[in-house]
Amino acid sequence: MQAALALRGDESFRRKVLASLQTDNSFRLLRLGLVEYNRGDFALARTGRGFRGNRWVAAATGGQPQRTIYDAQHRQQSRGPKLRAEGDQPTSDVEVNEAYDGLGATYNLYWNAFQRDSIDGLGLALDGYVHFGHDYDNAFWDGKRMNFGDGDGVTYQRFTISVDIMGHELTHGVTQYESNLIYQGQPGAINESISDVFGSLVKQYSMNQTADKADWVIGAGLFKPGVNGVGIRSMKAPGTAFNDPALGGKDPQPAHMKDYVRTFQDNGGVHINSGIPNKAFYLVATRIGSKAWEKAGLIWYVACTNRLLTPRARFREFAGLTLSSARALYGYGSAEADVVLQSWRDVGIYL
Amino acid sequence: MIVEFTRSGGFAGVRGPAVRMDTTSLPPAEAAHVETLVSDATSVTGSGRSSGADRFQYTISITEAGRTRTVRLSEGNIPEPAQALVEYLVDAARKEGHRKA
Numbered sequence: 310m311q312a313a314l315a316l317r318g319d320e321s322f323r324r325k326v327l328a329s330l331q332t333d334n335s336f337r338l339l340r341l342g343l344v345e346y347n348r349g350d351f352a353l354a355r356t357g358r359g360f361r362g363n364r365w366v367a368a369a370t371g372g373q374p375q376r377t378i379y380d381a382q383h384r385q386q387s388r389g390p391k392l393r394a395e396g397d398q399p400t401s402d403v404e405v406n407e408a409y410d411g412l413g414a415t416y417n418l419y420w421n422a423f424q425r426d427s428i429d430g431l432g433l434a435l436d437g438y439v440h441f442g443h444d445y446d447n448a449f450w451d452g453k454r455m456n457f458g459d460g461d462g463v464t465y466q467r468f469t470i471s472v473d474i475m476g477h478e479l480t481h482g483v484t485q486y487e488s489n490l491i492y493q494g495q496p497g498a499i500n501e502s503i504s505d506v507f508g509s510l511v512k513q514y515s516m517n518q519t520a521d522k523a524d525w526v527i528g529a530g531l532f533k534p535g536v537n538g539v540g541i542r543s544m545k546a547p548g549t550a551f552n553d554p555a556l557g558g559k560d561p562q563p564a565h566m567k568d569y570v571r572t573f574q575d576n577g578g579v580h581i582n583s584g585i586p587n588k589a590f591y592l593v594a595t596r597i598g599s600k601a602w603e604k605a606g607l608i609w610y611v612a613c614t615n616r617l618l619t620p621r622a623r624f625r626e627f628a629g630l631t632l633s634s635a636r637a638l639y640g641y642g643s644a645e646a647d648v649v650l651q652s653w654r655d656v657g658i659y660l
Numbered sequence: 661m662i663v664e665f666t667r668s669g670g671f672a673g674v675r676g677p678a679v680r681m682d683t684t685s686l687p688p689a690e691a692a693h694v695e696t697l698v699s700d701a702t703s704v705t706g707s708g709r710s711s712g713a714d715r716f717q718y719t720i721s722i723t724e725a726g727r728t729r730t731v732r733l734s735e736g737n738i739p740e741p742a743q744a745l746v747e748y749l750v751d752a753a754r755k756e757g758h759r760k761a
Contacts, residue, residue: 444754447670449714451736461754465672474671481713492713500713501673528672541672555757557675573732574666576717580673 371426374416375434378405381441387454389438404439404469408457411475412437414515418476418507419483422514422602423610428482435479439469448474450481463533464555470530471540476511477504477527488618495623497579502586503613509544510602520594520601526550544591547584564588566624566657585656586624592652593631597645604645608634625660628653632660661695662723665749669717669735676716677753694748698722701742706731718746 373395380389392405399406412435419425427433436454445458448468455478457468468474481504484490490500505527513523527550528541538551538560547562562584563569569585572578594605611634612618618630632649639645650660661683667676683691716735720742721728733739738746 447672447714447716449671449712451712463757468671477671478714484713504713531672541674551674556672561674574668574675574717574719575673576669580669 371424371432372420374413374427375432376409376412376416376437377434378408378437378439380405381438381456383440383443383459385442385445387436387438387441387451387456392439402439404457404459404467407467407469407472408437408439408455408475411469411472411511412455412479414472415476415479415507415511418511418514418602422510422606425483425610428479429486433482437475448478450478450485452482452485455479460531460533464536466531466533468531471512471528472515473505473508473512473527473529474531475508477508480504480507483507484613487614488622489620490618490622491620492576492579494577494579495582496621497576498582499586499622499624499627501579501583502590503609505542505544505583505587506590506609507606510606513600514602517600519599520605521598523601525591542580542584542587544587547588562587564656585658586627589628589652589656589658592655593648596648596652604639608638608645608649611638624658628658629660661698662721663694663698663749664719664721664723665753666719667716667750667753668719669715671714677750677757679749679753679756681752697745697748701745704731704733704739704742706733706739706742712736718749720745720749 376393376395377391378393379387380392381387382389392402393400393409399409416427416435419427427435438454438456439459441448441456441458444461446461446465446468448455448457450456455475458465460466460468481500484500484503490496490503492500508527509523509525512518513520524539525545526540526543529539531541532538532551536551536555537553538556540550542560542562543550547564548560550560550562552559561570561581563582564584565588566585570578570581572581575581590605590609593608594601597604608631612627612630615630615634618627622630632646632653635643635646635649653660662680663683664678664680666678670676681694683694686694715737718733718735718738719730720733721730723729731742733742733746
């Protein structure tokens with residue numbers, strides 16, 4: 310709202326609004342700094358400057374996910390009996406255990422790397438519904454909970470098979486509570502890319518992998534044997550993840566703005582053009598090196614939670630916010646900021 | 661009447677099952693069934709706006725007397741008059757996919 314106002318009106322008004330937004334953002338960074346400084350004293354950290362006042366009450370109990378897995382009983386409804394609650398022993402149902410573990414792995418990345426207490430930052434309980442629909446080849450976050458299909462039995466395995474799928478879906482929840490990027494065109498492709506980035510980080514964090522050892526594949530293992538592909542998307546080499554008639558042919562993702570795909574399908578190609586920001590993140594993470602969540606992930610996280618990231622943001626605006634995050638976190642002329650600038654340039658986005 | 665259906669979106673976001681049917685080459689009872697489903701859905705004008713991340717998106721094109729009308733609908737947000745048509749086409753597209761594979 311303020312950002313939209315900043316685009317209108319006279320220049321002095323515009324400057325005032327932008328200055329207040331910058332102040333706002335510096336407080337967010339400061340709050341993040343406080344969290345780093347006061348690890349263990351997260352109640353204070355989370356209150357920060359006190360807006361969203363009720364935040365700190367719940368944050369004081371942070372560090373522990375509240376997971377419940379339910380059985381959708383092959384109906385396309387998020388209703389059904391409870392199969393496993395927080396702290397319960399594993400069950401004999403592999404999907405229940407994978408969902409439980411995947412929600413936990415996602416919670417752990419957000420808490421340990423970014424001091425975020427669940428999807429909403431307030432310790433939201435994580436509810437997952439397995440066996441959603443009949444031969445259902447999808448998983449999705451419906452705004453409140455996760456739903457996982459068993460796969461179609463022909464092309465796709467169960468959608469709990471890869472931990473980055475849970476990370477991807479829950480990150481849609483995080484985006485909903487932060488920027489609320491619309492699910493169409495460029496903002497939709499950023500929304501998708503953010504889910505792939507943190508989905509991949511969940512997997513890397515759970516395996517304690519460095520950026521150079523990660524596969525940078527989303528949905529590895531999801532295809533049934535015989536399908537020609539390593540997974541759904543490759544962040545390292547968008548457009549190369551699969552090539553199979555059962556998937557409509559070759560992976561359509563571009564890795565550069567010159568190949569941006571204009572389409573009416575898939576909400577304007579949100580799962581297609583996400584290849585461009587995905588590649589940018591891969592380049593940043595591997596160029597900085599070490600563990601991707603430590604610096605590259607933090608730069609992205611700060612950009613994703615920046616109030617200047619508005620619902621209709623386009624690639625260039627998002628890229629600009631990652632650059633300002635890198636400068637704020639590591640210094641204006643830091644190597645990290647240079648890497649961010651160069652990596653966006655390499656996918657055709659000039660800042 | 662020619663009815664074309666494609667599915668896109670979902671977590672995978674790949675081109676999903678699709679089907680194209682020409683009612684003039686269907687058995688008469690089947691053709692009449694499809695035409696009824698289409699006429700029940702004529703009031704629907706899909707905006708295509710997604711009802712959430714990673715839901716399926718359905719594109720339906722109806723060509724009749726040289727005119728084509730296309731609607732885009734999001735799974736989980738299908739207007740009631742189009743629900744039976746979408747269910748029918750999802751099923752037909754799945755069978756088509758399995759026949760090809």
